[in-house]
Amino acid sequence: MLEASLQGKIEAPTEAERAFLQRGLRQPGRKLPLFDDDGQPVDPLLIRICIARGWAERWFRNPIEPDWLVCRLTDDGAAAAIEIRDPPAAEAFAAN
Numbered sequence: 591m592l593e594a595s596l597q598g599k600i601e602a603p604t605e606a607e608r609a610f611l612q613r614g615l616r617q618p619g620r621k622l623p624l625f626d627d628d629g630q631p632v633d634p635l636l637i638r639i640c641i642a643r644g645w646a647e648r649w650f651r652n653p654i655e656p657d658w659l660v661c662r663l664t665d666d667g668a669a670a671a672i673e674i675r676d677p678p679a680a681e682a683f684a685a686n
Contacts, residue, residue: 602670614667615663621661621663622646
């Protein structure tokens, strides 16, 4: 449903989307966070939008918490994350 509504409307990530994607650049396996820096859950809608736009993909299903969206950054997501001038992120991406 969300994927269909976003199809053909790929844009640059918003500031919140880009910040979320950039956190995956520095994680093993490009894992995307489930929680923000303050320990609050990342908005599932933000995660679903990133999946729908091809910037993130489901990594695996958590049998203990099946509603959690455990995802990792795709190559397109990494590219979207470093489109702005962010030398530490660009270096982390280039190192992978």
